[in-house]
Amino acid sequence: MISITVAVLASLGSLFILLAAVGILRMPDTYLRMAVTTKAATLGIGLILIAAAVYFHDLSTTTRVVAIIVFILLTAPVGAHLIGKASYIAGNKLWERSVMDDLKGKYRKTGRKVGAPRNMKESSDEDAG
Amino acid sequence: MEILLALMIGTLYAAGIYMILRRSLVKLIIGIILLGNGANLLIFLLGRIAKGHPPIIPEGAETFLEAYSDPLPQALILTAIVISFGLQSFAIILVKRAHKVVKTDDLDEMNATDEYS
Amino acid sequence: MTLNEFLYFIILPVLSLSILMVFFRFVKGPTISDRVVAVDLLVTIGIGVIAVYSILTHQHTFLDIALILALIGFLGTVAYSFYIQKRKNK
Amino acid sequence: MIEQLTIFPLLLQMALAILLMFSWSRISWQKNISIFGNILNMGVSVWLFITVWQNGTQTVQAGSWDAPFGITFAADTFSATLVLLTSFAGLAVSSFSSGSVIPARLKFGFFPIFHFLLLGLNGAFLTGDLFNLYVWFEIIIITSFVLLTIGGEKAQLEGAVKYFTLNILASIVFLTAIAVLYGLTGSLNMADLASKVAAVENRTLVQVNALLFLVGFGIKSAVFPLYFWLPASYHTPPSAVSAIFGGLLTKVGVYALMRVFTLIFEVDAFLENVLLAIAVLTLFSGAIGAIVQNNIRKVFSYLVICHIGYMIAGLGMMTQVALAGAIFYLIHDIVVKTNLFMVSGVIYKITATHSMRKLGGFYADYPKMSLLFAIPLFSLVGIPPLSGFWPKLSLVLAGWSTENYLLIGAILFSSFITLFVIVKLWGEVFWKTAGQLPKLRNFPYFQKLTWPRKAEMIIPIIFLSIISLYIGFGAENIQSLASRIAFELSDNQEYINAVLNK
Amino acid sequence: MKTIILRTASNYMLPLLLVFSVFILLRGHYLPGGGFVGGLIASIAFVLHAFANGLEDTKNLIKFHPGFLMPAGLGISFFSGLVPVLFTDKSFLTGTWYPHHLPVIGSLGTALFFDIGVYLVVVGVTLTIIFTISEST
Amino acid sequence: MKNRFLANILLTFIWVALTGSFAFANVVFGFFLSYFLLLVITRGSGRARYFRMVPKAISFFFFFLYELVKANLQVAWEMGTPKFYMTPGIVGVPLDIHSDNEITMLANLITLTPGTLSLDVSEDKKVLYVYSMYITNREDFVRGIKQGFEKRIKELYS
Amino acid sequence: MLTAILSGFIFSIFLIFAGKFLKGKLAVLSALVPFGLFVYFLSFIQRVSEGEVIRQNIEWVPSMGLNLNFTLDGLSLLFSLLITGIGFLVFAYTAAYLKGNDYLDRFYGYLGMFMGAMLGLVLSDNLLCMFIFWELTSISSFFLIGFNNTSEASRKSAILALAVTGSGGFLLLAGALLLGSVAGTYSLSEMMSLSGFISESPYYLVIVILVFGAAFTKSAQFPFHFWLPGAMKAPTPVSTYLHSATMVKAGVYLLLRFTPILGNQEVWNVTLITVGGITMFYAAFHTLFRTDLKGILAYSTISVLGVLVFLIGLGNEYALTAAAVYIIVHALYKATLFLITGIIDHETGTRNVTVLAGLRKVMWPVALAGFLAAVSSGGIPPTVGFLGKDLIYEATLDMDNWGMWLTILAIATNVLVLYAGFVAGIKPFMGELPEKFSKVHMPSVLMWVPPMILAFLGILVGIFPVLIDTTIVRPVVDAVGGEANLHLKIWHGFTEILGLSAITLVVGIGLYFILKPSEKWESRIAKLDFIAPKNITLFLSSLFRDFSNWWTRIFQNGFLRNYVSTIILFLVVIVGYSLLTQQNGFRIDFSSFDKMTYYEMIIMGIMFLSIIFVVVAKSRLTAVVAMGVVGYAICLMFVIYSAPDLAMTQFSIDTLTVILFVLVLSSLPKYLSISDYKMRIIDGILSLSFGLLITLIALEVLGEPVNKEISNYYADNAYVLAKGKNVVNVILVDFRGADTLIEISVLTVAALGVFSLLKLRLRREDRELKD
Ligand code: NA
Numbered sequence A: 001m002i003s004i005t006v007a008v009l010a011s012l013g014s015l016f017i018l019l020a021a022v023g024i025l026r027m028p029d030t031y032l033r034m035a036v037t038t039k040a041a042t043l044g045i046g047l048i049l050i051a052a053a054v055y056f057h058d059l060s061t062t063t064r065v066v067a068i069i070v071f072i073l074l075t076a077p078v079g080a081h082l083i084g085k086a087s088y089i090a091g092n093k094l095w096e097r098s099v100m101d102d103l104k105g106k107y108r109k110t111g112r113k114v115g116a117p118r119n120m121k122e123s124s125d126e127d128a129g
Numbered sequence B: 001m002e003i004l005l006a007l008m009i010g011t012l013y014a015a016g017i018y019m020i021l022r023r024s025l026v027k028l029i030i031g032i033i034l035l036g037n038g039a040n041l042l043i044f045l046l047g048r049i050a051k052g053h054p055p056i057i058p059e060g061a062e063t064f065l066e067a068y069s070d071p072l073p074q075a076l077i078l079t080a081i082v083i084s085f086g087l088q089s090f091a092i093i094l095v096k097r098a099h100k101v102v103k104t105d106d107l108d109e110m111n112a113t114d115e116y117s
Numbered sequence C: 001m002t003l004n005e006f007l008y009f010i011i012l013p014v015l016s017l018s019i020l021m022v023f024f025r026f027v028k029g030p031t032i033s034d035r036v037v038a039v040d041l042l043v044t045i046g047i048g049v050i051a052v053y054s055i056l057t058h059q060h061t062f063l064d065i066a067l068i069l070a071l072i073g074f075l076g077t078v079a080y081s082f083y084i085q086k087r088k089n090k
Numbered sequence D: 001m002i003e004q005l006t007i008f009p010l011l012l013q014m015a016l017a018i019l020l021m022f023s024w025s026r027i028s029w030q031k032n033i034s035i036f037g038n039i040l041n042m043g044v045s046v047w048l049f050i051t052v053w054q055n056g057t058q059t060v061q062a063g064s065w066d067a068p069f070g071i072t073f074a075a076d077t078f079s080a081t082l083v084l085l086t087s088f089a090g091l092a093v094s095s096f097s098s099g100s101v102i103p104a105r106l107k108f109g110f111f112p113i114f115h116f117l118l119l120g121l122n123g124a125f126l127t128g129d130l131f132n133l134y135v136w137f138e139i140i141i142i143t144s145f146v147l148l149t150i151g152g153e154k155a156q157l158e159g160a161v162k163y164f165t166l167n168i169l170a171s172i173v174f175l176t177a178i179a180v181l182y183g184l185t186g187s188l189n190m191a192d193l194a195s196k197v198a199a200v201e202n203r204t205l206v207q208v209n210a211l212l213f214l215v216g217f218g219i220k221s222a223v224f225p226l227y228f229w230l231p232a233s234y235h236t237p238p239s240a241v242s243a244i245f246g247g248l249l250t251k252v253g254v255y256a257l258m259r260v261f262t263l264i265f266e267v268d269a270f271l272e273n274v275l276l277a278i279a280v281l282t283l284f285s286g287a288i289g290a291i292v293q294n295n296i297r298k299v300f301s302y303l304v305i306c307h308i309g310y311m312i313a314g315l316g317m318m319t320q321v322a323l324a325g326a327i328f329y330l331i332h333d334i335v336v337k338t339n340l341f342m343v344s345g346v347i348y349k350i351t352a353t354h355s356m357r358k359l360g361g362f363y364a365d366y367p368k369m370s371l372l373f374a375i376p377l378f379s380l381v382g383i384p385p386l387s388g389f390w391p392k393l394s395l396v397l398a399g400w401s402t403e404n405y406l407l408i409g410a411i412l413f414s415s416f417i418t419l420f421v422i423v424k425l426w427g428e429v430f431w432k433t434a435g436q437l438p439k440l441r442n443f444p445y446f447q448k449l450t451w452p453r454k455a456e457m458i459i460p461i462i463f464l465s466i467i468s469l470y471i472g473f474g475a476e477n478i479q480s481l482a483s484r485i486a487f488e489l490s491d492n493q494e495y496i497n498a499v500l501n502k
Numbered sequence E: 001m002k003t004i005i006l007r008t009a010s011n012y013m014l015p016l017l018l019v020f021s022v023f024i025l026l027r028g029h030y031l032p033g034g035g036f037v038g039g040l041i042a043s044i045a046f047v048l049h050a051f052a053n054g055l056e057d058t059k060n061l062i063k064f065h066p067g068f069l070m071p072a073g074l075g076i077s078f079f080s081g082l083v084p085v086l087f088t089d090k091s092f093l094t095g096t097w098y099p100h101h102l103p104v105i106g107s108l109g110t111a112l113f114f115d116i117g118v119y120l121v122v123v124g125v126t127l128t129i130i131f132t133i134s135e136s137t
Numbered sequence F: 001m002k003n004r005f006l007a008n009i010l011l012t013f014i015w016v017a018l019t020g021s022f023a024f025a026n027v028v029f030g031f032f033l034s035y036f037l038l039l040v041i042t043r044g045s046g047r048a049r050y051f052r053m054v055p056k057a058i059s060f061f062f063f064f065l066y067e068l069v070k071a072n073l074q075v076a077w078e079m080g081t082p083k084f085y086m087t088p089g090i091v092g093v094p095l096d097i098h099s100d101n102e103i104t105m106l107a108n109l110i111t112l113t114p115g116t117l118s119l120d121v122s123e124d125k126k127v128l129y130v131y132s133m134y135i136t137n138r139e140d141f142v143r144g145i146k147q148g149f150e151k152r153i154k155e156l157y158s
Numbered sequence G: 001m002l003t004a005i006l007s008g009f010i011f012s013i014f015l016i017f018a019g020k021f022l023k024g025k026l027a028v029l030s031a032l033v034p035f036g037l038f039v040y041f042l043s044f045i046q047r048v049s050e051g052e053v054i055r056q057n058i059e060w061v062p063s064m065g066l067n068l069n070f071t072l073d074g075l076s077l078l079f080s081l082l083i084t085g086i087g088f089l090v091f092a093y094t095a096a097y098l099k100g101n102d103y104l105d106r107f108y109g110y111l112g113m114f115m116g117a118m119l120g121l122v123l124s125d126n127l128l129c130m131f132i133f134w135e136l137t138s139i140s141s142f143f144l145i146g147f148n149n150t151s152e153a154s155r156k157s158a159i160l161a162l163a164v165t166g167s168g169g170f171l172l173l174a175g176a177l178l179l180g181s182v183a184g185t186y187s188l189s190e191m192m193s194l195s196g197f198i199s200e201s202p203y204y205l206v207i208v209i210l211v212f213g214a215a216f217t218k219s220a221q222f223p224f225h226f227w228l229p230g231a232m233k234a235p236t237p238v239s240t241y242l243h244s245a246t247m248v249k250a251g252v253y254l255l256l257r258f259t260p261i262l263g264n265q266e267v268w269n270v271t272l273i274t275v276g277g278i279t280m281f282y283a284a285f286h287t288l289f290r291t292d293l294k295g296i297l298a299y300s301t302i303s304v305l306g307v308l309v310f311l312i313g314l315g316n317e318y319a320l321t322a323a324a325v326y327i328i329v330h331a332l333y334k335a336t337l338f339l340i341t342g343i344i345d346h347e348t349g350t351r352n353v354t355v356l357a358g359l360r361k362v363m364w365p366v367a368l369a370g371f372l373a374a375v376s377s378g379g380i381p382p383t384v385g386f387l388g389k390d391l392i393y394e395a396t397l398d399m400d401n402w403g404m405w406l407t408i409l410a411i412a413t414n415v416l417v418l419y420a421g422f423v424a425g426i427k428p429f430m431g432e433l434p435e436k437f438s439k440v441h442m443p444s445v446l447m448w449v450p451p452m453i454l455a456f457l458g459i460l461v462g463i464f465p466v467l468i469d470t471t472i473v474r475p476v477v478d479a480v481g482g483e484a485n486l487h488l489k490i491w492h493g494f495t496e497i498l499g500l501s502a503i504t505l506v507v508g509i510g511l512y513f514i515l516k517p518s519e520k521w522e523s524r525i526a527k528l529d530f531i532a533p534k535n536i537t538l539f540l541s542s543l544f545r546d547f548s549n550w551w552t553r554i555f556q557n558g559f560l561r562n563y564v565s566t567i568i569l570f571l572v573v574i575v576g577y578s579l580l581t582q583q584n585g586f587r588i589d590f591s592s593f594d595k596m597t598y599y600e601m602i603i604m605g606i607m608f609l610s611i612i613f614v615v616v617a618k619s620r621l622t623a624v625v626a627m628g629v630v631g632y633a634i635c636l637m638f639v640i641y642s643a644p645d646l647a648m649t650q651f652s653i654d655t656l657t658v659i660l661f662v663l664v665l666s667s668l669p670k671y672l673s674i675s676d677y678k679m680r681i682i683d684g685i686l687s688l689s690f691g692l693l694i695t696l697i698a699l700e701v702l703g704e705p706v707n708k709e710i711s712n713y714y715a716d717n718a719y720v721l722a723k724g725k726n727v728v729n730v731i732l733v734d735f736r737g738a739d740t741l742i743e744i745s746v747l748t749v750a751a752l753g754v755f756s757l758l759k760l761r762l763r764r765e766d767r768e769l770k771d
C-alpha cells in the first residue's frame, strides 16, 4: 500500500517536474519560462517530498518534509518575482506576441524605479582612494 | 564509476590551471576555486567512495551494523573546503582591491614589483 | 516491479531527463536571467533527486540536505537578481 | 598540565591572538600584550627546548587519542629548536613592529594576525600529523597574505596577487599529495606513515607522491624553479613583516621537506638528483638575482632564495654531516635574515628609501649603528668565524665525501656572490656619500621618533645580533645541536617510538 | 532591490533560518550538521535580511559588530579545549563530558561547546566579510 | 507584545517539529531558544491575528490547491501541444489590500499559480504588476485576481 | 699566543668605545701594542733557533675539527716579527700621517684587526683556523683599502681586492676541507708526516689546484695580480703594511707552509716556477710604464712576490734560503720606499715621479733612507738585497735543465726591479728642486724615523748577515722542510754569481739613466689594456652581469602566468617522468570499479559541461553561475557517495561564494580575452597534461590495496568513547579537533584580512615604498 502511494506520488511529482523542464526549454521568452517553471516544479517537488514522508513514515521525517515544503512555498515565488523583476529592469524583451505591458516606462532609463529608495547601496560608488 | 570521477578531477585540475593562466583577474580566482574543488574531490576519491552508506551510526546502535563510507576523508575535505572558503573570500577581495588600486585587470600589467628599482 | 526498481528505472530517469533539459537551457541562455532561472530550477529538481535517492537508499538523512538546498538555494537566486539589477543600474 | 608542555607555545600564542582581538584598536595595549606575551613565549620555548634536550622527544596526543588515531604534537630536538628560534624572531619582530609599524596598520589587526602567524609557525614545527601540517600551513598562508596586503598599497597588491596565487598552488599540490598518500596508506600520522609508506608495494606511486610533496613544499621554500612569488612580494610590506617572512616563512617549507624526506620517504637516487639539481640552481639563481638588484630588500629577498639552496643541498646529500650543515644553516639563517630585514626597516625609517642608488653615508652619520648592522650583514656572508661560515664547512665536506663537485662549486660560487653583494651593499649604503634625498613631509622619520620607539626598533636588532654572534663564536654548541638533530633525523626510531608510544 | 515582497518574506525567514541553524548545530554530533553548516545557515539568514532590508537595518538588528563573534567563538572553542588541561590531567582537546544525559542536547560535553564556538566564528566571519564588502562596494 | 509572544510560540512549535520530540525539556528549550533569537532580531513586524486565522487559512489552503492544480493542467496542455496558444502580457492590478504581509501573500500566491508571475509592486503599494500567459482582456484578468486570491486574503487578515 | 693574536682584536674593540680618546697625539701610544708584541716574539728567537716548536692548543669547535692550535716555528716567527715589527713602525707613522683625520680611531681599529688576523694566520697549526684568519685579513684589508670611502675609486678597489682575494679564500676553504678529509686531520704539523700519503691520494691534484688558487690570488700572481695596484688607493701606511710587507705575503706563506706537505711533486714545482716566473718578469716590466710612485712600487712588489713564488717552485736548498732572505729583504726596503712615498705625497701632494725632483734639499734624512732602500732593492753590496739576489742566482743555476733560461729571466727581473727601486727611492730627491716644492718642509719625526730605521736595518743585516742567519733564516728553511746547511755570506769570492750580479747592476743602473718615466709611455701601454688580465676580468664580469640580468629577467619576468606555467611544467615533467618510466606499466585495475549508473553519468556529464562552460564563458557572471552549477553538481555527487555533511557544506559555501562574487563583481574587471590563439593552445596543452597526470595518478592509486585501520577505529569508537553518531562531526570536534580549531582561526584571519583590505586607507605619507 505504502509502496503504491509512494510510486503514485513520485510519478505525479516527476511528471510535473518534467513539465517544468519542457517549459523552460520550449517557452520563447524569459518571463514565460519563469511563469511556467516555478509552479510546476514546486508542485512536483512537493509531491515527491510527500512521497518520501510517506515512505519513511515517522514523525521527524514528516516534519522535515513539511518544513521543506513550507520553505519552498515561501521562497520559490519570491525568487521568481526577484528574477522576473530583475530581468525586466535588465531590459529583457517580452515575447513578440505579448498583448500588453503595463510596466512599460515605469522604470527610468537607468533602470531604477522612480523614487525608489536606496538599499544595500545599489550603485557602486567606488571611492577614489 | 571511479574512472569517470578521476577524469572529472583531471578536468577540474586542467580547467583550473588553464583559467589561472589567463590574463584576467577574475579568471584567476575562478581557476583557483576549480583547482580547490578538484583537490577536494581527489581526497574524496582516493579515500575510496561508496554509495548510500553515510558514516552515521544508526539510531539505537553503538557502532555500524553494515558498511559505511570512510568518514576521515570527509572530515578532511570539510576542513579543506572551509579553509578554501576563507582563502577564496580573501582572494576575491584582494582582486577587487588590486583592480581598484592598480587600475588594470590585465595581470600582464601587474609586474612592477618584479622590475628592478 | 518493486518500488526501488520503479524509482530507479522510471522516476530517476525522468528527473534526469528534466535535469538535462534544464541544463540545456542553462547553456543556451540567451540572457543571464534565463541561466539563473535554469539554475534555480536545477536546484529545485536536485531536491527532488535527493528525496528520491533517500528513498532508494533508505537514508532519511539525505532529506536534511534537501532542506538545506531549499533554504539556501533561494539565496543564490536573490544574489543573482540583485546583481542583474545592479549591473543594469551602473 | 605540565605534560602538555609541548603545546604550550601553541596555547600561549592562541590565547594571545584571542586576547589581542578583544583589544582591537587599543594599540598601546596590543603592543604591551604582544611584547610581554612573546617574552613569556620565549620562556616557554626555552623550557621546552631544555626539556627536550635533556629528556628526548616530547609528545602530546591531542584529545588523548593515541597515535595514529588523533593528532599528535611532537617536539624532537629539531622542532624544539625551531620553536625556540621562532620565539626569538617573534619577540624581536614584535618589538620592532611596535616601533616601526604605523598606527593605521596596527589599528587593523596587525598584532592579532602576527600572533596567528607565530601560532601557525609553531604549529607547523610541532605537529606530527600531515594533514594537520596542511592546516598549519594554511594559517601561515592566510596570515601572510593579510600581513602582506595590510595597507593595500599598489606594490603590495601587485606582489600579493602573485604571492597568493603561487602559494595557493602550493597548497593545492600539497593537498593532492596528501590525497595520494592517504589513498595509499590510509594514515596521516607521520610517524605511522614511516612504516606504512615503506610497506607500499608500488614504489612508483611512492616516488610520485614524494615528488608531489617536493613540489608543494618546494614552492613554499622558494627553490628553483618555484620561487617566483618571493622576489615579487617580499619587498612590499612593512619591514617588520618582511622580517618575519624573510626569517621564517620559507624555512617552514624547508622544515617540512626535511621532515617528510627523512621520516616518510627515503631519498632514492632519482630524488637525490632532483634535489641536488634544485639546490645548485637555487644557489645559482638566487645569487645572481641578488647581484642585479638595487632595492636592498630585493637584494635580501634573492639572498633568501639563494641560501635556501644550502639547506636543500644538505637535504639532497642526506649524509649526517650534510644534514647537520643544512640545519646549522637553517638556524643561522632564521636569525640573520630576520635581523637584516629589520635593518632595512631602520634604514628606511631614516632615509625613506630602499634604493641603493639613493642611499649612502650611513657610516659617516651613524657609525655605531653601522657597526651594529655590520654584524648581521657579515654574518650572512659567513666571514669566519661569524655564524654563516660554519655550516658551509659541513656542506662542503659532505660535498667532497659524496663527490658532488658541481654542488661544491655552487656553494662556493654563491658564497662568493653573497660576499660580493653584501660588500657592494656596504659600499653603496654605508660608504658612499649620500645623494640629496627629498625630505618628505609628515614621514615618520627615525630621527623624529621618541626614544622608546627608537629603542623598540634598535633593541631587537641588538638582540638578534647577539644571538648571531653567539651562533658564530659558540659554534661548537650549535654544531653539536645540529649534529644531534641530524642524527635524530637520520635515525628516526626514537621519534617514531615517542609518537606511537611504543 | 528593495521589494516589499522580499522584505516581508525575509522577515519570516530570518527567525526560521536562525532556529533551523541552531537545530543543525545541536544535532551535528548525531546527524549531518554541526557548527559549520549551522553557522553558515545563520549567516545566510542575516545576509538574506540584508539583501531585503538594506545593510543598515540588519546591522541595527544585530546590535553589535559581528566581528566580535570571532574572538568570542574562538575563545569558546579554545577554552573548551583547555578545560581538560586546566581541570583534569588530560590532553588538550580531550572530550570532557558531564556525566548525566541531558534533554535536547543529549550528552553535554566540551565537544558541544567546541562546536558552538565554531558556529559563532563562522557567523562572525561570514557576516564581517559580507558586511564589509557591502559597505565598500 | 502579543505578536512577539505568538511568534515565540510559533517558533517553539517549529523547533519541536524539527527535533521531533515533544518532551517537556525540549519544549522549554525551544521556547527559550526562540525567545532569545527573537530578542536578538526583533524589530516589530506583522500584526497577524493567529487564532481567528486558522479556519480561514484551512479553507484558503484548499482553494489554493485547487487553483494550483488547475493552472498546472493548463500549462501542461500548453507544453504538451506543439502550438502555442498563449497571449501573454503584463497587467497592473490595482490593490485593495495595503499591508506588506497581505501584498506579499497575494503576490506569492499569484506567482505560485502556473501561468502567472508577480513582477513588482508599485512604490505606493497600490498596484501589483502581474505577468500572465493568458490575458484575454484586462478587466477579466484583474477581476479574476481580485475575486479570487485578494478577497480571501482580505478575509484571512481581517 | 692566543693573547698575542687577540690583543689586536681587543685593541680594535676597545677603540669602538674609546676611539674618541685616540685623536691627536695620543694616537702614537697605540704603537705600543705592536711594539710589545714584537718584543714578545723576539724573546722566542733563542728557543726557535734551537729547533724548538712552541705550541698552544685551545678547543673551540672540536666537532668540526676546528681548534685554536698555534705553533711557533721558524716560519711563523719570521712572519710574526715582520708583522709586529713593521706594524710598530706603521702604527707610529700613521699617527703623523693621518693626523687630524676624523676617522683615525677606525683606521687604527682596522689595523689592529688586521694585525691580529695576520698573526693568527701565521701562527695557526689548524688549517681551518688558518682559513679563518686568512679571511679576516681579506676583510680587514677591504676596510683599509676602502678607508677613503667617499671616493668611488677607493670603494671599487676595495671591492675588487676583496672579490679576488675572497674568491681565493673560498678555494682555500674547499681545499682545506678536502685536504682535511684526505689526511684525516686539520693539523698542519700532523699533515707533514702524511705527505706521501696525501700526494698519492686521487685528490692530490685538486687540493694543489685549490691551494694555488688561494695563494696566487692573495699574493697577486699573474693573472690575478691586478687587484694590487688598485689596492694602492689605500692610505700609504696600509700599502706599506698590507700590500707589500705582510698580507700579500700570506700566499707565499701558504705555499711555504705547504711545501713539506704538498711539495716535491712535479706539478707543484713546475706550476710555481711558471707562474712565479711570468709574474716576476711581467710585473717588473710594467714598472717601466708607470709614473705614479705607488704604481711603480705596486708592480715591483708583484714582481718580488713572483720571485718568491718562483723560488718556492725551484724548491732547492738555495731557493728556500733565498726565499727566506728575500722576504726579509723585501720587507725592509719596500716598506721603506712606501713610507717615503707616503712622506712625499703627504708633503708635496703628488706622487707623480715625472714632476718630483730635488727633494733631498728639503728632507735629507728621507732622501738618505730612500737611497739606502733603493740600493738594497738593487742588490748592491753591502746591503741585505745583495744577499738575497745572490741566493736567487745560486738557486736558478742549480736547476739542471732550464737553469740557464731561468737565470736569464731572473737577471732581467732584477734589472727591472733595480730600476724601479731607483726611480722610487732616488729619483725624487735628485736634480733641481722645482719652484712649486720650495715650501715643502721636513715631515714630522714620527714619519721619517720609521723608514730610516728600516733602511739602516737593511744595511746592518747586509753587513752582518750572521744576525739573521742562524736566528731566523735557518729555522725558516728548517720549518719548510729544507736542509739548512747554507750560511749567509756577503763575500763568496769571484764566482760566476758575482759576475751575474755585476751584469745586473750595470744594466740596471744604465736603464735608470737612459729611461725617463713619462706619461707618454704610460699612455702607450694603456692602449694594450684591453688584453690586461684586469680588463679581461672586468669584461668577463660585465658579461656575467649581463648574464645575471638576463637569467633573472627570464625567470622573474613579472608575468604571473609564466610563473604558474613554469611551476606546472616542472611538476608535470618530473612527476610525469617518474610515472611514465615505471617498470611494471600502469597498474590500473578496471575490474574493481563499481558499475556506473546513468544518473551518476548524467551528473558527471553536467559537471563536465559546466566546467567547459566556465572556461569558455564570455561573461563574468555566466562563468560565476556556471561555477555555481559545478559546485551544485559536486554537492549532488557528495550526496550520492554518502557524504551528507560534505554536501551541506559544499552547497552552503558554494552559495556564499556566489554571493561574494556577486557583491564585488560589478567592481571587478570585465572579462578579458587578451591571450592570443597560440598562447591558448600552449596553455591548453600544459593544463591538459597536468589534468591527465592527476587522473593517471588517481587511477593508479585506486588500484592499490586499502588500509582502513584508522577509519575503523573512528567508526568503532565514535559513539562508545566520543558520544557522537555522526562520525564526520566527531572527527571534526574530537578526534581531529585541533584541525578544526586552526581552521576557524584561518577563517577569522581571512575575515580580518578582508576587513583591513577594504577599510584601511593609508594616508599618503604613511605609504611605504615610494621608491
Ligand atoms: Na503549448
Ligand code: NA
Pocket: A034, A035, A036, A038, A039, F110, F111, F112, F113, F114, F115, F116, F117
Ligand atoms: Na507563477
